[in-house]
Amino acid sequence: MLELLTDHTVQNVMVAAVFLGITAGVLGSFAVLRQQSLLGDTLAHAALPGVCLGFMIAGGRELGAILGGALMTAIAAALLMLLLTRRSRLKTDAALGVALSFSFAVGVVLLTHIQGTPNASQGGLDSFLFGQAAATLRSDLWVMGAIMIAALALVGVFWKEFKLVTFDPSFAGAIGLPVVLLDVALTTMIALAVVIGLQMVGVVLMASMVIAPAVAARQWVNRLEHMVLLAAAVGVVAGVAGALASALGRNLATGPLIVLAASAIVLVSILAAPGRGVLWEQLKRWRDRRALRGRQVLATLYELAAHHRDPRFPAEIGALDAYHGLHTQTALERLERQGLVRRASHMPDEDLHWTLTDRGHAAARRVLADVEAEAR
Amino acid sequence: MLQAAFSNIPAMIVLTGALVGIAASLVGTFLVLRRNAMLSDAISHSIVFGIVVVWLLTHQQSGPVQIIGAALTGLLTVFLTELLVSSRKVKNDAAIGLVFPVLFALGVLLLNLYARDVHIDTHTVLLGEIGFVWLKTVGIFGLDVPQAVVWMSVITLVNAAFVIFFFKELKLTTFDPQLAQALGFAPTVLFYALLALTSITAVGAFDAVGAVLFIAFVIIPPAAAYLLTDRLVAMLVIAALIAIASSVGGYVLAVHLDVSIGGMMAVMTGAFLAVAFLFGPRYGLVAQAYRSWTQRYADEVRALVVHLYDHEDTAARDEENVTTALREHLSWAPHKASAVLARGLSQGLILREGKVLHLTNRGRDAAHDLLEPWRRYRTG
Numbered sequence: 181m182l183e184l185l186t187d188h189t190v191q192n193v194m195v196a197a198v199f200l201g202i203t204a205g206v207l208g209s210f211a212v213l214r215q216q217s218l219l220g221d222t223l224a225h226a227a228l229p230g231v232c233l234g235f236m237i238a239g240g241r242e243l244g245a246i247l248g249g250a251l252m253t254a255i256a257a258a259l260l261m262l263l264l265t266r267r268s269r270l271k272t273d274a275a276l277g278v279a280l281s282f283s284f285a286v287g288v289v290l291l292t293h294i295q296g297t298p299n300a301s302q303g304g305l306d307s308f309l310f311g312q313a314a315a316t317l318r319s320d321l322w323v324m325g326a327i328m329i330a331a332l333a334l335v336g337v338f339w340k341e342f343k344l345v346t347f348d349p350s351f352a353g354a355i356g357l358p359v360v361l362l363d364v365a366l367t368t369m370i371a372l373a374v375v376i377g378l379q380m381v382g383v384v385l386m387a388s389m390v391i392a393p394a395v396a397a398r399q400w401v402n403r404l405e406h407m408v409l410l411a412a413a414v415g416v417v418a419g420v421a422g423a424l425a426s427a428l429g430r431n432l433a434t435g436p437l438i439v440l441a442a443s444a445i446v447l448v449s450i451l452a453a454p455g456r457g458v459l460w461e462q463l464k465r466w467r468d469r470r471a472l473r474g475r476q477v478l479a480t481l482y483e484l485a486a487h488h489r490d491p492r493f494p495a496e497i498g499a500l501d502a503y504h505g506l507h508t509q510t511a512l513e514r515l516e517r518q519g520l521v522r523r524a525s526h527m528p529d530e531d532l533h534w535t536l537t538d539r540g541h542a543a544a545r546r547v548l549a550d551v552e553a554e555a556r
Numbered sequence: 557m558l559q560a561a562f563s564n565i566p567a568m569i570v571l572t573g574a575l576v577g578i579a580a581s582l583v584g585t586f587l588v589l590r591r592n593a594m595l596s597d598a599i600s601h602s603i604v605f606g607i608v609v610v611w612l613l614t615h616q617q618s619g620p621v622q623i624i625g626a627a628l629t630g631l632l633t634v635f636l637t638e639l640l641v642s643s644r645k646v647k648n649d650a651a652i653g654l655v656f657p658v659l660f661a662l663g664v665l666l667l668n669l670y671a672r673d674v675h676i677d678t679h680t681v682l683l684g685e686i687g688f689v690w691l692k693t694v695g696i697f698g699l700d701v702p703q704a705v706v707w708m709s710v711i712t713l714v715n716a717a718f719v720i721f722f723f724k725e726l727k728l729t730t731f732d733p734q735l736a737q738a739l740g741f742a743p744t745v746l747f748y749a750l751l752a753l754t755s756i757t758a759v760g761a762f763d764a765v766g767a768v769l770f771i772a773f774v775i776i777p778p779a780a781a782y783l784l785t786d787r788l789v790a791m792l793v794i795a796a797l798i799a800i801a802s803s804v805g806g807y808v809l810a811v812h813l814d815v816s817i818g819g820m821m822a823v824m825t826g827a828f829l830a831v832a833f834l835f836g837p838r839y840g841l842v843a844q845a846y847r848s849w850t851q852r853y854a855d856e857v858r859a860l861v862v863h864l865y866d867h868e869d870t871a872a873r874d875e876e877n878v879t880t881a882l883r884e885h886l887s888w889a890p891h892k893a894s895a896v897l898a899r900g901l902s903q904g905l906i907l908r909e910g911k912v913l914h915l916t917n918r919g920r921d922a923a924h925d926l927l928e929p930w931r932r933y934r935t936g
Binding site: 212215216217218220221225264267268269270271272273274276277278280281282284285286287288289290291292293296310384385387388390391392394395398399431432433435436437439440443446450456458 | 591596650657768774782783813816818826833
């Protein structure tokens with residue numbers, strides 16, 4: 181394990197994974213909240229022609245040029261998508277799909293064009309489809325780090341504006357913020373996150389890196405500040421876990437492992453996040469149902485006592501079961517523990533009888549008053 | 557004779573591309589109209605998982621088992637997405653973006669683990685090899701027909717049959733799902749059937765164009781057709797024609813430039829979309845610009861007519877209803893004022909007498925119509 185951590189390649193991959201996790205988590209939060217989750221997918225696919233263009237211009241596999249090209253075409257695709265939604269009758273989903281598939285097709289054409297030309301270092305280009313974390317060089321880290329810092333600085337500077345545009349764009353427009361410009365800025369920054377991820381997870385799986393950390397973080401917290409920080413943390417954990425698993429495992433690709441790690445965190449978050457998680461909801465529903473049954477039984481006992489003009493009227497459990505159409509024993513025992521009912525004396529050959537205590541009477545009256553108040 | 561056609565490599569490649577395009581746009585039309593276009597993205601990616609699993613289990617790369625596997629994977633994708641959405645923790649778009657990468661990642665890892673050196677490598681998965689469709693042939697009626705052509709023909713026919721037989725239902729569920737539900741047409745079942753067909757088409761097209769280019773064939777021809785027509789039948793036909801034209805044009809260009817044939821075909825669909833976007837008869841950018849341009853021209857003449865009408869019988873007439881007043885009172889530039897005037901004169905709304913401008917009867921009627929449109933109806 182320690183040996184692994186001192187390995188140069190593994191170190192590089194780890195640092196790259198941290199960069200990717202932070203950037204994708206922070207910017208993905210905005211994308212998810214603005215319901216533009218699939219924008220990341222489109223931008224990632226649209227990075228492919230840029231990768232090829234960068235390669236063609238630099239004449240080799242030089243990360244700076246490649247990422248620059250990727251950024252350009254990703255932004256071009258975003259603008260194409262905006263143009264289509266604003267100036268034609270196509271809806272967002274179709275515009276996203278058009279921008280995604282058309283850009284990718286151009287990328288494929290360029291890729292085959294490059295492969296048709298005699299160039300020794302062309303082999304590495306395919307790796308941007310699925311990512312090839314192990315090919316990360318120390319110099320690549322500087323490029324990725326710089327992009328990350330640029331993205332984070334932009335978020336920091338325009339924090340207030342981005343927040344407003346995310347949650348209430350019409351209000352932002354009304355108080356005079358340049359909404360379109362901020363829109364373009366946020367989109368560009370998602371392109372930045374995508375570009376960092378190209379080397380790590382590739383164009384196809386990048387969608388997940390933008391969405392998963394943000395969705396996971398959203399389950400645990402309600403404030404944007406906390407969500408952004410938590411999403412970055414989730415991104416880092418997923419990135420490092422995936423990178424480690426890949427280094428330890430049998431030559432498994434890093435990208436898919438990172439994506440699976442992030443998705444696992446999403447699953448756990450959706451199920452178990454306190455208060456909001458599906459399991460908690462189920463638990464609450466179960467408790468509510470139990471409380472409701474207790475109140476029903478209490479009300480029945482009260483009505484029976486009133487009907488018989490006997491506050492200590494012993495009701496037979498069989499009658500209660502028949503009346504409610506279900507087993508009331510557990511509900512009665514719970515009420516007994518709360519001191520609201522007690523077992524009435526009964527003949528040995530009779531079924532168990534229950535009667536209300538004084539506190540039970542008071543509680544039943546409260547229940548009935550509540551019901552009446554609700555009915556009104 | 558027939559055998560010669562089936563052995564003609566370019567013809568078979570173009571035919572495969574056209575079949576992929578037609579089959580894809582038949583289902584794609586409804587996905588685009590239902591605003592579910594990105595589901596094709598999700599399905600085409602996650603289908604990789606299905607293909608790898610079926611391959612690992614049966615070692616069959618195509619055929620009925622793969623078709624069933626694909627349909628199931630596609631449905632699984634949509635089911636998981638809807639499950640996430642129904643938990644109300646995740647919005648629809650995020651749910652799509654969460655599910656398909658997981659399945660795709662699992663597919664890639666399974667390839668990593670068990671199929672390092674086999675034919676389905678990750679490269680083919682994404683890009684396809686339409687240039688080699690003629691390599692694998694099957695005998696039918698004594699003819700050697702490329703396998704891809706056979707499968708895509710069958711799938712195209714199935715899709716076409718589905719659209720024809722359920723045309724009424726598809727139309728209703730697409731444009732008014734609530735009414736469809738109320739009338740008992742089971743829109744959900746139809747929706748899942750549509751997505752199952754999309755998955756099957758994806759796996760059929762997989763060898764030819766790969767997972768991602770397939771999306772172009774699903775979304776772009778219908779999107780282009782949508783910009784050209786308002787009629788569903790016309791949209792289906794136009795989309796299919798665009799698919800065919802893209803296949804032919806893409807092949808020619810790809811051979812000429814020596815690049816990926818499937819990629820070029822997909823790029824061509826984009827070119828057709830660009831043409832529709834710019835030059836569509838009603839929704840194209842040019843048509844829009846032309847409309848707003850003629851509208852502005854008409855509005856200017858209207859403004860002139862109303863101005864003349866306002867001052868027609870007043871003392872200020874000789875001051876207001878002269879050419880120079882148009883510059884000062886309507887603050888129009890000289891060339892604009894004379895252009896508008898010329899249009900008013902040629903449309904027979906205005907007469908010029910020396911310096912003074914008069915309305916003709918038609919001009920007066922036009923001003924009436926604008927200022928007091930209700931009169932038209934009152935006096936009949």
